Amino acid sequence: MATLAQKDAYADFPVKKVSLYFITLGFIALSIGTLFGPFQALNYANINLYPWLQKILPFVKSYYQGLTLHGVLNAIVFTQLFAQGALLYLQAKEMKMLPQMGVAWAAWWLAFVGLVMAAIPLLMDDATVLYTFYPPLKGHPLFYIGAALIIVSSLLSVYLAAELWYRWKKQNPDKPTPLVSYMSVVTWMMWGVAAIGLVVEAVVLLIPWSLGLLKGVDPLLARTLFWWTGHPIVYFWLLPAYVVWYGILPKRTGGKLISDPLARLVFLAFLIFSSPVGFHHQFADPGIDPFWKLVHTVLTMMVAVPSLVTAFTVAASLELGAREAGGRGVFGWIKKLNWKDPIVLASTLGAISFIAGGAGGIVNASFTLDYVVHNTTWIPGHFHLPVATAVTLTHMGLAAVLIPHLTGKPLVGLGYFRAGVVLWFTGMMLMAIGMHTMGLQGVPRRAWIANMAPNLEGIYASSAIWMVLNGVAGTILLIAATLIFYSLFATLLQGKRLSPEERPEIEFTEAISGPEGRRSVMVMDRLFFWWATALVIVLVVYMPTLIRIWSTFVSAPGFRLW
């Protein structure tokens, strides 16, 4: 076993280093954000540990501050940074070309500076506005500016992916884009359309308002712009996991994709249908015409189709590999999957959780059903399946191979990692059962119910059994997080490096039906056309409502009520 000098480790392919920086910063954010998770789960078990937490971390003032940190760091920061690192590397590796490295580092520094800027008011309890930061709740300007810099960083990643693809395409005009690159570029293009809402909200409304340049903001306008980005951001979290499920997972357990063109079609459907769907988060809002709510409902339902196709295709690809390895029986083949591999274990468990998560998502998108669950614990119970389980586990699994691949440092504690993954899955499923059920019983989300006024104590007592389940799940998840983060950070911090031949390789899935010579593939490859189409559709379904609200702008002054 050779020990290479630091500077040699990335010399063969410098994109490795910037990707590693993105991924590492992402996991630092995730580990801090995750720390607050168990406290929230215990809150919903009617156990208020915040007074105790305050003794150790004096800056933590309330459940709501912990919840804000949890949401911002996990859902916004980690997911974005991981996508910026992993997708950039996978695309560059597959295309065997370097992205514009100066821009890549600029993106990392912007995200880093933005994260530090936003973290200061968050930690000082000066921006306890939750990760939806609905005005007129008014946080410190640094929070909005920091968040905006993080978004700008993500837009540089959109540019990086598109520019690299464009350069490759110039050199290979007659070839279809390789699949993993195709999926990565489409993901970034989707985000480019999705992010517009949040950029406008931050730059035109929130930042000038927080600096005192605007007297008030229109809360409904801000909400509508927020959800323009707020739903497709879910696909921005999810699609990097899909890239792994299609592009890497089957390969690692001996399987093949059935159809390469179908995988492209799935991603193209996400590019088109991800963004024009935000009103399904606003079914309960007055001031948005029911007609447009219905249009968004139909489009949201359409976006379920590519996920349903993915469920079939990925499962079939895994089954093919397992049967080749000698698996038999209707379900017996599952035993033959390569469960020892962290990517296979984490992604497969993640994908299983997504079946329940997707079904719940269809409920949320169903206009009239939504009134039963809107803003109850059903909602966080729901999104902890796709985001906190499917996406996060997949990213963790990929990191367990990608970090050793990028750095040459062997994974420390594979056993701990695998145990952590199984516990994470178990804890999240138990929590989801608890929160979904409590939600149906009407328990509100985002409420410090372990700290109720004395005259209100016990009003949620009929949900006690499910609350206990939350407490148990939170405890399991704390153990799971400790095991997983130990393994990943110990890997990063060790001095040992493998020789180049010993390093784990990341190979991409092959397809039974490839892309070559298909007219449909070349049509799907006209990405700038599809990008423009996606933009037009989102403008069509948003502009009538936005113009109407904007033309009757209501100026609501800000409040700090925490």
Added chain:
Amino acid sequence: MDKHVIEAYERGWMYFSLLMILVFLVFIGYTLSGYAFYVPDAARRIDPTTVRTGGFPQPHVEEVAPGKYQAYVIGQAFTWLPSEMRFKVGDEVTFFVTSPDVQHGFYIHGTNINVQVIPGEVAKVKTTFKRPGEYLVICNEYCGIGHQNMIGRIVVEE
């Protein structure tokens, strides 16, 4: 397994998915036509700074016709005004709800009445109380440090 067989399954699943989504959409349309008054509507826009100073009626309930009521409700940090409302089984109630400060959630526990209360909007939603009992009005949108205690009551008598 032969690749054509798998591809046929895959196509079949795709059609099944589309059909399933279509069926769901039909159900949504059906429930929308039947229960449409649960869908919150905007009565009008309002300057939130005037809610307490005459731009919006004083919080109260009034009978506009036999068995038909209008309730004017203000959600503010961290109480509902009026904090208690009384109706009889079978009463049809139209709620007008707004906020002078930040967003709140007007959720009548155990019902489909679940409305975002947004400064600048007067939300309008209608229901008929069919079961007697005490209903909690739970604020289900984060509104600040006392959010969890923002709970009112509706009493429905026989």
